[in-house]
Amino acid sequence: MLVKHKKSIWYEFYVIDIAKGLFITMRNMLFAPNVTIEYPEVRRNYSDRFRGMHYIKSVNGVENCTACMLCPTVCPAECIHIEAGERPDKEKYPVKFEVDLLRCCFCGMCEEACPKDAIKLSNIYEMSVSQRTVYDKSYLAEQRGNK
Numbered sequence: 115m116l117v118k119h120k121k122s123i124w125y126e127f128y129v130i131d132i133a134k135g136l137f138i139t140m141r142n143m144l145f146a147p148n149v150t151i152e153y154p155e156v157r158r159n160y161s162d163r164f165r166g167m168h169y170i171k172s173v174n175g176v177e178n179c180t181a182c183m184l185c186p187t188v189c190p191a192e193c194i195h196i197e198a199g200e201r202p203d204k205e206k207y208p209v210k211f212e213v214d215l216l217r218c219c220f221c222g223m224c225e226e227a228c229p230k231d232a233i234k235l236s237n238i239y240e241m242s243v244s245q246r247t248v249y250d251k252s253y254l255a256e257q258r259g260n261k
Contacts (some may be wrong), residue, residue, distance in 0.1 A: 165235040178232035185224035193217035
């Protein structure tokens with residue numbers, strides 16, 4: 115046997131549910147702490163593990179990279195392109211070293227694969243540009259970040 119309960123008009127038009135929802139909204143709007151960051155003036159603090167802009171580490175103006183091709187090999191996004199050359203003392207170096215940041219997934223595998231610790235990911239997160247850019251060796255050779 116099916117028993118029907120008579121609902122009051124407050125429940126039929128969801129007045130109590132709407133009042134509960136408004137109470138929760140007002141409580142969070144008036145008494146909850148503010149979580150908005152005013153970006154240009156206040157910067158967000160990321161952990162030390164954050165991976166941002168790439169850079170090539172150098173010692174005395176000479177980059178550590180020996181163009182071993184490990185970083186483009188392990189890169190899952192295939193965003194690193196290197197052309198190798200040879201110095202007069204028979205040491206390899208990158209003639210062309212490019213990183214396409216629009217393809218990069220910032221996984222850090224290039225940093226881990228490098229035997230010379232040449233390519234690093236800094237903690238700089240402001241990388242937005244209005245057009246597609248591929249960062250070349252001269253741009254990446256500038257020391258960036260404090261990582």
